[in-house]
Amino acid sequence: MIKKNKIIIGLVLILQILATGACSFTSNTNKTQIKNQSINPDTPAMAAKMTNWESVEQVIGKSGEIKKGDLLYFSLPRSDLEVSINSIQLNPAFALSSWLAFKEMNDKVMVMGDLVLTQEEVNLVMTELIRGGIKITALHNHLMRESPKIMYMHIEGYGSAVALAKALRSGIDQSSTPIKAVQPSVKGEFPLDKEKLDGIIGKEGSISNGVYKVGFPRAEQIKENGMTIPPSMGTSTAINFQPTGEGKAAITGDFVLTANEVNPVIQTLRKYGIEVDALHNHMLFEKPRLFFIHFWANDDAVKLAKGIREAIDQTNSK
Numbered sequence: 001m002i003k004k005n006k007i008i009i010g011l012v013l014i015l016q017i018l019a020t021g022a023c024s025f026t027s028n029t030n031k032t033q034i035k036n037q038s039i040n041p042d043t044p045a046m047a048a049k050m051t052n053w054e055s056v057e058q059v060i061g062k063s064g065e066i067k068k069g070d071l072l073y074f075s076l077p078r079s080d081l082e083v084s085i086n087s088i089q090l091n092p093a094f095a096l097s098s099w100l101a102f103k104e105m106n107d108k109v110m111v112m113g114d115l116v117l118t119q120e121e122v123n124l125v126m127t128e129l130i131r132g133g134i135k136i137t138a139l140h141n142h143l144m145r146e147s148p149k150i151m152y153m154h155i156e157g158y159g160s161a162v163a164l165a166k167a168l169r170s171g172i173d174q175s176s177t178p179i180k181a182v183q184p185s186v187k188g189e190f191p192l193d194k195e196k197l198d199g200i201i202g203k204e205g206s207i208s209n210g211v212y213k214v215g216f217p218r219a220e221q222i223k224e225n226g227m228t229i230p231p232s233m234g235t236s237t238a239i240n241f242q243p244t245g246e247g248k249a250a251i252t253g254d255f256v257l258t259a260n261e262v263n264p265v266i267q268t269l270r271k272y273g274i275e276v277d278a279l280h281n282h283m284l285f286e287k288p289r290l291f292f293i294h295f296w297a298n299d300d301a302v303k304l305a306k307g308i309r310e311a312i313d314q315t316n317s318k
Contacts, residue, residue, distance in 0.1 A: 051104055051161050059165035060100070061179040069230025071103035076172070078116045079181040085146050088250055088298060091186070093209040094242040095143060095252045096150070098177060100168060101233045102161055109161040111168065112224075112233045114282075115153040117175055122151050124174040129155060132167025137284050142294040143252065144277045154234075154282045156224070186210025191243045192301050200305040201239070201312070212241035212249075216317035218256060224286045234282060235290070237317060239308055241301060249301040251308070252277075255293040257315060262291050264314040269295055272307025 053072050057063055064072040076099065077092035090096055100113035111134075117125055126136055138154040157164045172179070190207050197212060198204045205214030215238050217231035229235050237256045241249040251274070255265050266276055278294040297304055 051102075051109060053102075053161075056102060056161050056165045059162060059169055061169065064102075067101070067230075067232045069103065069232055071101050071230060071232060073102075073232060074100040076100070076116075076177055076179065077181050078177060080176050080178050081116075081118070081148070081150075083146050083148065083150060085143065085250070085296070086298070088242075088244055090146070090250075091209065091211055091242050093211045093213075094240050094250070098172075102164070103230065103233065105158070105227045108158050109164060110224075110227060111155070111157045111161075111164045112229070112283075113155050113168070114234065115155065115172065115175070116177075117151050117153055119149050119151060121175040122153065125153065125171045128174050129167065129171035132163075132170055133157060133159065134164070134167050134171065135284075138280060138282050140280050141278050142254070143296060144275065156283070158225075191245075192241065192247070192249060196302065197241065197305050200302065201309050205239075210242070214239045216312055216315070219316045219318050220288065222286060222288070222290070224283055229286070235286075237312065237315065241304070243301070244298055247300055247302070248298060249304060250296070250298045251304050252294065252296050255295070255311065255315065257291045257293060258288050259291065261315050262293065265293060265311045268311040268314055269293075269307060272303065272310070273297060273299060274304065274307055 053064065056072060060074055062074065064074045067073045075097050077097040079092050081096060083090045083096060096116050098113065098115045100111060102109055102111045115125065122139065129136065134155050134157045136153060137156050140152060141150070142152050143150065155168070157167065186209055190210070190212070192212060194205065194207060194212060201214055203214055203216070205212050215231070215236045217236040222229045222235040235256055238253040239251065240253045241251050244250050257265055262279065269276055274295050274297040276293060277296050280292055281290070282292050283290065
């Protein structure tokens with residue numbers, strides 16, 4: 001009986017040793033897998049932790065801003081340009097800021113943006129962007145009668161965040177865009193009644209560098225190449241007011257619309273004397289299909305706010 005017990009105890013010890021070895025092997029294997037995942041940028045589960053935004057900022061040459069939707073956003077105001085319409089000098093924050101937005105999409109990074117360029121810069125920048133693998137999705141005006149003439153180039157790219165940043169920086173360097181420029185500060189109190197504008201438009205706007213801004217995201221989900229695009233990547237209606245004195249304001253921006261909303265919005269804008277400067281696309285494969293209306297007016301700010309609100313009511317916006 002004693003001999004039998006010794007055999008049983010021996011077998012138990014052997015099993016314990018084998019189990020410990022298996023656990024150790026499994027633990028080491030898991031650690032190796034985790035280690036491999038942590039250095040593999042193509043692993044989707046780790047993608048959100050792999051993008052080094054600091055490296056992107058270093059390439060672009062300035063700090064970005066993390067915006068809603070977990071994207072890295074760069075504003076590049078064309079403070080080097082003096083652009084006017086009918087003797088009204090445009091604040092860079094009003095209509096002259098390039099922007100880039102980087103967002104992790106599955107195992108890669110997507111970038112979208114809009115570059116503010118002079119006519120002479122357009123093809124120099126475009127050629128360099130194409131060389132770097134960046135897609136051009138639109139090229140057009142946003143304004144009319146501005147001097148000098150300004151063009152807006154919409155771009156899109158997929159791949160490594162740093163590679164995209166390098167391609168974009170190389171393209172932007174073909175223009176005179178001041179990379180480290182900040183929006184010029186505007187001193188003094190904002191001359192328009194912000195609370196009144198908020199009340200008419202129906203949403204609280206913000207005042208930034210002397211410009212009243214308010215945005216209206218689309219209520220439905222917008223996708224480009226099957227990937228969901230956050231409003232801050234250019235799928236939100238944007239309205240800007242720049243005071244021009246005596247209760248007046250210049251307004252510009254763009255309405256983001258589906259096809260059946262285009263003409264109701266155009267009719268409403270014209271009803272209030274607001275010019276329609278452009279109607280076009282900004283993307284190539286988005287769903288639902290979107291159209292962008294750019295507009296301009298310089299008139300009583302309250303009147304214009306009423307027109308904007310009535311136009312917004314024609315859209316499926318939040």
